[in-house]
Amino acid sequence: MRTPIAWLNLVHEKTRLVVAIAGVAFAVILVFMNLGFLGSLAKTAALIYNQINADIFLVSPQALEITTTKAFPIERIYQAAGVPGVERTMPLYVGYLQWRNPITRQSRAMFVYGINPNDPVFVMPELRSPENQAALRRWDTVLIDRLSRPEFGPQDIGTVTEAGRRNVTIGGQYSMGGGFASDGTLIMSDQNFRRYLAPIPLNLINLGLIKLEPGADPQQVKAELQRILPKDVLVFTRQEIIERDRDYWISATSIGFMFTMGVIVSLVVGVVIVYQILYTDIASHMKQYATLKAMGYNKRFLFALILQEAIILAVLGYIPGFIIAVGLYELTTRATAGGLPIGMEVSRAVLVLVLTILMCSISGLISVQKAVTADPADVF
Amino acid sequence: MIHHSTAPSFEFNDIGLADDQYAVRIRNLSHHFGTGDLKTQVLYDINLDLKRGQIVILTGPSGSGKTTLISLIGALRSAQSGSLKVLGKELVGLNKAQLVEVRRNIGFIFQAHNLFDSLTASQNVEMAVELLEDWGEKRAKAAEILAKVGLASRVHYKPKALSGGQKQRVAIARALVNEPALILADEPTAALDKKSGREVVTLMQKLAKEQGRTILIVTHDNSILDVADRIINLVDGRLESDQSLETFVNTHDPKSLDRRMFIM
Ligand SMILES: Nc1ncnc2c1ncn2[C@@H]1O[C@H](COP(=O)(O)OP(=O)(O)OP(=O)(O)O)[C@@H](O)[C@H]1O
Ligand SMILES: [Mg+2]
Numbered sequence: 001m002r003t004p005i006a007w008l009n010l011v012h013e014k015t016r017l018v019v020a021i022a023g024v025a026f027a028v029i030l031v032f033m034n035l036g037f038l039g040s041l042a043k044t045a046a047l048i049y050n051q052i053n054a055d056i057f058l059v060s061p062q063a064l065e066i067t068t069t070k071a072f073p074i075e076r077i078y079q080a081a082g083v084p085g086v087e088r089t090m091p092l093y094v095g096y097l098q099w100r101n102p103i104t105r106q107s108r109a110m111f112v113y114g115i116n117p118n119d120p121v122f123v124m125p126e127l128r129s130p131e132n133q134a135a136l137r138r139w140d141t142v143l144i145d146r147l148s149r150p151e152f153g154p155q156d157i158g159t160v161t162e163a164g165r166r167n168v169t170i171g172g173q174y175s176m177g178g179g180f181a182s183d184g185t186l187i188m189s190d191q192n193f194r195r196y197l198a199p200i201p202l203n204l205i206n207l208g209l210i211k212l213e214p215g216a217d218p219q220q221v222k223a224e225l226q227r228i229l230p231k232d233v234l235v236f237t238r239q240e241i242i243e244r245d246r247d248y249w250i251s252a253t254s255i256g257f258m259f260t261m262g263v264i265v266s267l268v269v270g271v272v273i274v275y276q277i278l279y280t281d282i283a284s285h286m287k288q289y290a291t292l293k294a295m296g297y298n299k300r301f302l303f304a305l306i307l308q309e310a311i312i313l314a315v316l317g318y319i320p321g322f323i324i325a326v327g328l329y330e331l332t333t334r335a336t337a338g339g340l341p342i343g344m345e346v347s348r349a350v351l352v353l354v355l356t357i358l359m360c361s362i363s364g365l366i367s368v369q370k371a372v373t374a375d376p377a378d379v380f
Numbered sequence: 381m382i383h384h385s386t387a388p389s390f391e392f393n394d395i396g397l398a399d400d401q402y403a404v405r406i407r408n409l410s411h412h413f414g415t416g417d418l419k420t421q422v423l424y425d426i427n428l429d430l431k432r433g434q435i436v437i438l439t440g441p442s443g444s445g446k447t448t449l450i451s452l453i454g455a456l457r458s459a460q461s462g463s464l465k466v467l468g469k470e471l472v473g474l475n476k477a478q479l480v481e482v483r484r485n486i487g488f489i490f491q492a493h494n495l496f497d498s499l500t501a502s503q504n505v506e507m508a509v510e511l512l513e514d515w516g517e518k519r520a521k522a523a524e525i526l527a528k529v530g531l532a533s534r535v536h537y538k539p540k541a542l543s544g545g546q547k548q549r550v551a552i553a554r555a556l557v558n559e560p561a562l563i564l565a566d567e568p569t570a571a572l573d574k575k576s577g578r579e580v581v582t583l584m585q586k587l588a589k590e591q592g593r594t595i596l597i598v599t600h601d602n603s604i605l606d607v608a609d610r611i612i613n614l615v616d617g618r619l620e621s622d623q624s625l626e627t628f629v630n631t632h633d634p635k636s637l638d639r640r641m642f643i644m
Contacts, residue, residue, distance in 0.1 A: 002510055003503045005496065012498030291494040294456055295554075296484030296511050298477065376483070377456040379490050380447045380566040 006308035009281065017316075020277040024317020024356065025324065027270030031352050032325035034262035036332070040342040041255065044179030045245035047341055049238055051176055053123045054090070055218050056225065057241045058208030058233045064252070065245040067111055067181035069094060071204035076233050080208065083224050085216030090119040091205040093190060095197045096182075101153035102161035108151055110163070111182035112142075114193025121209060122187070124174050135171025136189050143172040148184025149336070164196045177341065180249060208233065267359050274313055274363035278306060282371045289374035299372045306371050310364030314357045321356075322349065400468055403562045403594035404430040404453055408462035411448055411617075422448050424617045426462070432561070435588055435595045435607055440614035446598045447566055449614065453596065454564045455482040467561055484511055487555030487593075489565035489584075493547040495539045501526055501550045502535045508554045525553040529583055545576030552580065556587055563588065563595045569604060581607050 010017050048066055049057075058077065060070035077089035093114030098107040115121040117136040126132060127143070135141050135157075142163070144155050153161065159170040163186075178185050194202050212221060218237045225235045236244060250256030282289070289302055325344070332342050411423035422445045430436055440446050451457045452464060455471055458479065464471045467485055474482070495504045502522045509518035526535050529549040539547050548568065555563060565584070569577030581597070585607040588595045597608070605611060613620040 001515060003499065003506055005499065005503075005507070008498040008503070009496070285496070287492060287494045288496050291488075291490070292507070293480070294454070294483060294488050295508055296480055298480050377451045379488075379492075379494060380451050380454075380456065 006305050007312060009285065010309055010312055013281070016277060016280065020274065020313050021317045021320065023273030023277065024270060024313055024360065025321035027266050027273065027359065028318050028321025028352060028356055029325050029328065030266035030269070031263050031355060032321065032348070033328060034259045034266065035348055035352065036325070036329055036342045037340075038250070038256065038259040038263075039345065039348060040340050041180060041249040041259075042246045043341045044177075045249065046242045047177055048179055049242050049245070051122050051124060052092070052209060053120050053211060054209035055212040055216075055238055056210040056222055057236045057238065058210065058225075058229070059206075059236070059241070060232065061234050063206075063234075065181065065248045066094065066207075067096075069206040071200075071206055072208075072232050074203045074205045076229055077205070077208040077210070079229060080210055080225055083221060083228065085212055085221040085224075086210055087213040087216075088119075088211045090121055090209040090211070091116065091190070091202075092121060092207040092209055093193050093197075093200070093202070094206045095193075095200070097164050097186065097196055099152055099184070099186070100162040101151060102159060103153050104151075106151070107162075108149075108183060110148070110152065110184045110186050111178055112186045112188060112193065112197065114188055114190045114197070117189045119209075122174075122176075124176065126174050127187070129172075132172040132174070136187070138169075138171060140167055140192065140195075141169045141171035142186045142188040142192065143174055144170050145178065145185040145187075146173050146175045147177040152184045166196060168196075180255070180340070263355075267355060270356070270359045271363050271366075274310065274360050275366050277313065278309060278363055278367040279370065281309065282306065282367055286371075286374050287379060289371055290376050290379040293374055294376035294379055302371045302374065303368055306368040307361060307364045310360040311357055314353075314360035317360075318353055318356045322352075401432060402429050402465070403432050403434075403467060404428065404596075405465040406453075406463070409452065409459060409464055410461050411445070411452060411457075412460065413448075422617050423452075426619055428612065428619060430594055430596060432594050433588075433592045434609045435585060435597070436610045436612060437605055437608040438596060438598045438612045438614060439600065439605075440620070441616075442600075444614045445617040446614050450564050450566055450596060450598050453562075454486050454488060455479040484558075485560055485562065487558070487560035487563040489548075489552055489555045489563065489568045491567040491570045493539070493551040493571075495547055495550055495554075497539050500536045500538055501531060501542065501553075504539075504550055505554045505557050508557050512558060521557055522553070525557045526550070528587065529553045529556075543576075545572050545579060548572055548576070548580050549583065552584060552587075556593075559591060559593075561594060563593055565595065565597045567599055567601075568597065569599065569601050574603060577601060578604065 058080065060072045062070040074091055077091060080086060081089045095112050096109045097112045099110040100107045117133065132143060135143060146155060148155070155170060155173055157170055157172060161168060174187065176185055188196070190202055194200055212218060222235050222237060229235065292302065329342050329344055332340060406426050406428040409423060409426040410421060412419050412421050414420055426449065438446050438450065452459050453466055455466065459472045462472065466482060469482060471479070471482065499507070502519065505522035505525060506518045509521050523535055526532060529552055531546060531549055531553070534542060534546060539550070542550065548571065569580055572580060581604045584595060587593070
């Protein structure tokens with residue numbers, strides 16, 4: 001076996017090695033966090049729509065994403081109901097409501113879903129429990145999302161507080177998560193919705209939900225809907241509307257740009273740190289490298305040596321970076337009460353490992369320029 | 381006393397011998413540093429043959445071109461003009477990659493030991509063996525040569541834990557482990573005290589005699605001249621004299637010798 005000189009050189013200088021590992025780990029953590037947020041943007045969109053019991057969605061062309069919609073006439077879902085393949089259509093009302101924490105008396109915006117209690121709008125089975133069904137039908141009673149931020153106050157059934165200057169009673173709970181746009185969610189009946197978010201007429205809806213008969217082809221139904229419906233609504237399959245929301249978050253807002261920049265800046269910082277470390281290491285070994293050349297080692301050997309050092313640093317820095325990032329993901333999920341679905345994914349772990357190796361290799365390639373200039377004639 | 385002539389400064393008395401009797405054959409070798417107005421000549425028309433198995437000492441004042449000459453012979457620099465045959469191979473006109481190949485057959489000993497601090501004595505020596513891709517035997521070879529230079533008990537020490545003389549002996553072991561036919565040493569004793577300097581040179585002499593190596597040593601150290609079979613004096617880039625130890629000592633009274641050697 002070849003003497004593992006790259007490894008031995010690195011571990012020989014303990015302090016330098018620790019600094020290098022810390023530097024790489026730092027960059028790795030930043031990249032993981034940025035990619036994590038970016039990924040949770042995408043996931044959030046899917047998360048909400050996947051809880052909705054519909055195959056095709058109608059929205060206004062002015063809608064940006066689920067919390068920024070524009071109401072359209074309820075007639076559209078009545079028209080849609082006649083299309084072959086459609087099993088059922090349901091209106092969904094959405095809006096924001098100021099929710100007062102009964103303990104601190106502080107108000108915060110809650111995102112509210114208003115539904116017809118007879119419609120199976122959501123897939124969460126707990127919504128179908130007799131207690132929740134009964135609660136949905138009571139006046140001034142709402143169901144609260146367990147994943148709402150703790151700042152909204154107690155979620156116990158029977159808690160009475162104020163929402164939009166009216167008294168409100170918590171009648172039940174469910175788990176959903178608000179994603180990026182909201183810190184907490186409520187579900188209430190359309191009748192309650194009309195009163196809390198007055199003046200909103202129930203003949204204007206925010207989303208039209210269409211459930212298909214088993215075996216119906218969503219694309220075919222969608223085409224038919226597009227044909228018969230006026231241009232004041234757009235028709236999307238579930239996958240399409242998830243992508244539309246995701247694209248909105250990632251491209252149309254500066255959030256996506258911000259996180260992408262975050263990744264790039266972190267990598268550049270990493271390149272600079274690793275370059276510094278490698279350059280110092282090379283500078284202090286020029287005599288030895290020149291000697292190796294005098295002995296008959298060629299440029300390629302030195303090149304490989306530096307690149308090996310770079311890759312070792314990448315892997316050594318990646319490991320603690322990965323572990324800390326997993327911890328931070330956990331922390332973020334807990335801080336957002338599960339509302340921000342940020343978690344480690346194999347594909348992301350691999351991507352970041354590749355990026356880290358790439359980052360260190362770039363540093364290696366820059367600094368190796370110095371090592372290969374080691375002139376054997378200089379050692380005499 | 382000093383012959384400044386462009387003609388060969390000594391006679392070739394072995395004209396009849398075949399090429400492979402020589403480790404080094406130099407004909408009309410000149411060397412310049414720099415280009416254009418800055419171009420300066422440092423070696424003038426050098427002619428020199430080194431017979432195999434000889435220990436040759438190269439002396440001369442500072443700046444006379446000793447290091448330049450030895451680095452040309454060692455294929456560490458590209459030779460520019462004339463002819464320079466090392467171990468039967470013509471070096472003039474070789475490219476960098478070809479020079480690297482030539483160097484693998486030469487053992488170098490430098491003024492500084494240039495060992496890797498991160499590697500043990502054995503690993504430093506093994507780096508040389510690895511050039512031959514001799515993976516199986518490298519540890520045994522390193523241990524054997526380190527024992528020969530008197531470091532059997534220090535095989536796994538890192539340079540930090542070795543004295544200056546011991547480090548230089550590791551460097552010698554590294555230069556010798558591949559049994560190169562030619563060994564080049566530039567002031568190998570300069571960083572050592574008199575006693576360890578002496579030990580190091582005696583060791584080189586012993587190993588060279590045992591294994592029939594050719595050794596060229598550049599030195600300012602008069603106390604080690606006695607190991608030489610032959611002493612060459614380089615002055616201002618020209619070979620001035622070539623003689624055996626006796627004639628060298630007889631013709632150079634110590635005072636003038638010292639003076640000349642340390643003139644800048
Ligand atoms: N890389 C170089 N570029 C330009 N000039 C050089 C270079 N190396 C050496 N020289 C010049 O060549 C001349 C010979 O230098 P060299 O190092 O061969 O002398 P030396 O005999 O080894 O001296 P010393 O005994 O001090 O080591 C000197 O005048 C030196 O300034
Ligand atoms: Mg010199």
